[in-house]
Amino acid sequence: MAGKKVLIVYAHQEPKSLNGSLKAIAVEELSKQGCNVVVSDLYEMQFEPRTTRKDIVGNLYNPKEFNYGVEAWEAWKNGHLSEDLIEEQKKVKEANLLIFQFPLYWFSMPAIMKGWMDRVFVQGFAHDFPKCYDSGLLKNKLALLSFTTGGDKGMYSDGGVSGDIRYLLWPMQHGMLHFCGFSILAPQICFAPEYAAQEERRQMLTSWQQRLKTIWEEEPINCTPEWYYK
Amino acid sequence: MAGKKVLIVYAHQEPKSLNGSLKAIAVEELSKQGCNVVVSDLYEMQFEPRTTRKDIVGNLYNPKEFNYGVEAWEAWKNGHLSEDLIEEQKKVKEANLLIFQFPLYWFSMPAIMKGWMDRVFVQGFAHDFPKCYDSGLLKNKLALLSFTTGGDKGMYSDGGVSGDIRYLLWPMQHGMLHFCGFSILAPQICFAPEYAAQEERRQMLTSWQQRLKTIWEEEPINCTPEWYYK
Numbered sequence: 085m086a087g088k089k090v091l092i093v094y095a096h097q098e099p100k101s102l103n104g105s106l107k108a109i110a111v112e113e114l115s116k117q118g119c120n121v122v123v124s125d126l127y128e129m130q131f132e133p134r135t136t137r138k139d140i141v142g143n144l145y146n147p148k149e150f151n152y153g154v155e156a157w158e159a160w161k162n163g164h165l166s167e168d169l170i171e172e173q174k175k176v177k178e179a180n181l182l183i184f185q186f187p188l189y190w191f192s193m194p195a196i197m198k199g200w201m202d203r204v205f206v207q208g209f210a211h212d213f214p215k216c217y218d219s220g221l222l223k224n225k226l227a228l229l230s231f232t233t234g235g236d237k238g239m240y241s242d243g244g245v246s247g248d249i250r251y252l253l254w255p256m257q258h259g260m261l262h263f264c265g266f267s268i269l270a271p272q273i274c275f276a277p278e279y280a281a282q283e284e285r286r287q288m289l290t291s292w293q294q295r296l297k298t299i300w301e302e303e304p305i306n307c308t309p310e311w312y313y314k
Numbered sequence: 315m316a317g318k319k320v321l322i323v324y325a326h327q328e329p330k331s332l333n334g335s336l337k338a339i340a341v342e343e344l345s346k347q348g349c350n351v352v353v354s355d356l357y358e359m360q361f362e363p364r365t366t367r368k369d370i371v372g373n374l375y376n377p378k379e380f381n382y383g384v385e386a387w388e389a390w391k392n393g394h395l396s397e398d399l400i401e402e403q404k405k406v407k408e409a410n411l412l413i414f415q416f417p418l419y420w421f422s423m424p425a426i427m428k429g430w431m432d433r434v435f436v437q438g439f440a441h442d443f444p445k446c447y448d449s450g451l452l453k454n455k456l457a458l459l460s461f462t463t464g465g466d467k468g469m470y471s472d473g474g475v476s477g478d479i480r481y482l483l484w485p486m487q488h489g490m491l492h493f494c495g496f497s498i499l500a501p502q503i504c505f506a507p508e509y510a511a512q513e514e515r516r517q518m519l520t521s522w523q524q525r526l527k528t529i530w531e532e533e534p535i536n537c538t539p540e541w542y543y544k
Contacts, residue, residue, distance in 0.1 A: 100378075101381070127366065130364075133363045133364060133426065134338075134425060134426045136327060137327065149328055149330045149331070150329070152327060153464070164332065182525070189432050190431050190432065190435075190485070190493075191486075192485050194365060195364060195365070195431075196364045196425070196427040197418070198419075198428045199363060199426075202427075205420075232388075245446075247326070251542070253401045254421070254477070254484075255421035255422050255481075256484065258421070259398050259421025259482060263420075297493035308479050309508075313481070
């Protein structure tokens with residue numbers, strides 16, 4: 085939709101991968117709609133995933149005992165967060181929709197993207213107890229997980245060895261994104277593309293492109309435990 | 315138990331933290347029992363969490379399209395993984411019990427520890443389809459998550475805003491550890507130590523120490539979806 089702003093947080097090492105193509109299609113399709121699309125290409129940026137003292141510029145609030153959460157919160161209040169974090173926070177603040185594009189690693193996102201969550205969603209910026217969940221500071225924004233899996237759909241079903249795929253969505257969709265106030269759009273999941281025929285892979289790209297055409301009309305999911313576990 | 319080998323994978327920036335104390339107590343108590351205890355202090359080691367081309371020494375298997383999983387697998391087979399990974403894999407191979415000590419970040423482990431999972435548990439070393447879950451390559455080893463939370467126990471209960479704590483254990487205990495064959499000991503959870511009185515914090519340390527005295531007699535949990543969701 086013209087004028088909407090989208091941030092794609094993208095974590096794959098290889099532009100020729102299916103993740104790379106899914107990201108490229110989102111940029112193309114959303115730009116065509118007149119959206120303003122920004123990509124944080126984490127591997128390309130060599131994004132730092134570790135939460136360390138380096139994230140705070142200048143003196144610490146409590147130099148005697150380093151508490152990352154407290155230090156980042158204080159640094160946010162005083163404008164002393166490191167430049168790369170301020171840059172990412174600006175992109176988040178501007179965006180109406182965040183798309184996370186990644187290959188599932190160990191039932192979760194790759195460490196480089198987990199580090200983006202750990203470092204960017206600082207207290208004061210993204211949440212500030214009791215301002216969390218429905219009153220999280222990033223409310224009125226949408227978030228969507230778009231990812232590929234190694235295992236096939238049967239493995240990630242009720243009764244499959246890896247359990248219902250929704251079980252692993254909980255920490256990411258509820259614990260990270262909903263906690264900060266985001267409304268969650270249904271995930272876009274490409275199961276086992278490495279074992280798929282070329283035609284099936286093409287179909288995965290086409291489905292994503294088709295979905296994006298009407299993405300702004302979608303209703304967020306009802307982010308309660310019932311959605312995940314019943 | 316004398317002669318047993320334990321690897322503690324530890325992720326906290328501050329030795330004076332409760333996580334630091336929990337780690338120190340485990341080293342002390344298990345050493346006293348005659349166990350051989352090794353610690354991977356991830357922040358101290360400046361452990362690299364990102365999965366990149368640098369993990370493969372020398373030529374790539376497919377230089378035209380980088381696929382981390384495939385490259386790491388091939389590198390493992392040919393002894394071409396980077397030195398820091400080989401070092402961690404040796405520690406894992408030796409260990410009877412792995413303890414992961416960390417503060418919960420976003421319903422999961424900090425990125426630096428997620429990166430340890432992403433990089434160390436390489437196909438061929440930790441799993442090799444269909445050798446996964448009960449037949450994972452690290453079977454006959456025990457794993458235990460020991461962590462602190464920001465939210466209190468009420469938030470992480472059935473009906474609490476953050477849901478039953480077991481929901482967030484699933485990806486870590488089942489998707490990462492059980493997948494590689496580990497038997498899982500019940501997690502050790504310290505709820506909201508930052509809001510606890512000094513006496514309560516002391517109690518958290520004592521409980522852990524007491525539990526460790528009989529840790530080798532514990533039965534693993536029954537790692538099925540029912541344990542997590544029913």
